Amino acid sequence: MREWQVKRRERTRQLIELGGLVAKAKLVELTDDDRAALYGAFLTVATKLRGIDGAQALVLFRRRGKRAFEAEQDEAVSK
Known part of the structure; x- marks a missing residue:
């Protein structure tokens, strides 16, 4: 796998995890x-x-x- 693909996957994973924290904190519901x-x-x-x-x-x-x-x-x- 190319280096840019690895970096893109790592960044995608990080963004998904951060979005999960937003959901876990119930900020989506609290802000409608x-x-x-x-x-x-x-x-x-x-x-x-x-x-x-x-x-x-x-x-x-x-x-x-x-x-x-x-x-x-x-x-x-x-x-």
Whole structure:
């Protein structure tokens, strides 16, 4: 397989996984599938991460995300 094909597949996989996170967070339902609202929310997060407290915000976001993944995994195991 050519290098550009491998890179394209990797990028496609990454985009699919990121879309899955949007769906997992129920942002599609919460915004009534409003792409402008979703984009605005992402821009707000990006602004926060670029700000003075960006590193601290990233730690907080990461912690919340890990907890959510763990809770989901625990729920799946208990079923």
